[in-house]
Amino acid sequence: TAIIWLAAIPLQAGDILSRGQKAPDFTLQDFQGKTHSLKDYAGKKVVLYFYPKDDTPGCTAEACNLRDNYAILQEKGLVVLGISFDDAESHQEFSKKYNLPFTLLSDPDKKTAEAYGAKRGVLLSFIGAKRITYLIDEKGIILHVFDDVKTKSHAEQILQFLNEQK
Secondary structure (H helix, E strand, O other): OHHHHHHOOOOEEOOOOOOOOEOOOOEEEOOOOOEEEHHHHOOOEEEEEEOOOOOOHHHHHHHHHHHHOHHHHHHOOEEEEEEEOOOHHHHHHHHHHOOOOOEEEEOOOOHHHHHOOOEEEEEOOEEEEOOEEEEEOOOOEEEEEEOOOOHHHHHHHHHHHHHHOO
């Protein structure tokens, strides 16, 4: 049981970015092989959400909540991009299985996650991803960091924050 308990200890690697900081640019591919960079979305607000693993309970709840509220998020002018360490094939299956209307990006070398403080340390040869979302403004500045993501109501967290900014 000690090993199981140890495996559950979250280890940090990289610092979480803060509100007001410039969001690091990245270049990652979606499951169709199309390259996406943060700079491609200049002039738009971006919901950049990092999640641990495709087709796991918490990640599925989060993705489906964003899917179910996607029209409202789009009405608010938001682009939604999900990032995990999963490969293109996994993203394609996950996206198709749950009819996800937004883009999922693969971060196989984990450099983007590390730049955003979304990479956990190594424990028992496992490098995990942290569940964290950054709301980035039209100029690439971080508006808000959601580091306590509620997987079943994440879209509502984002919308509540936006409503409070008015």
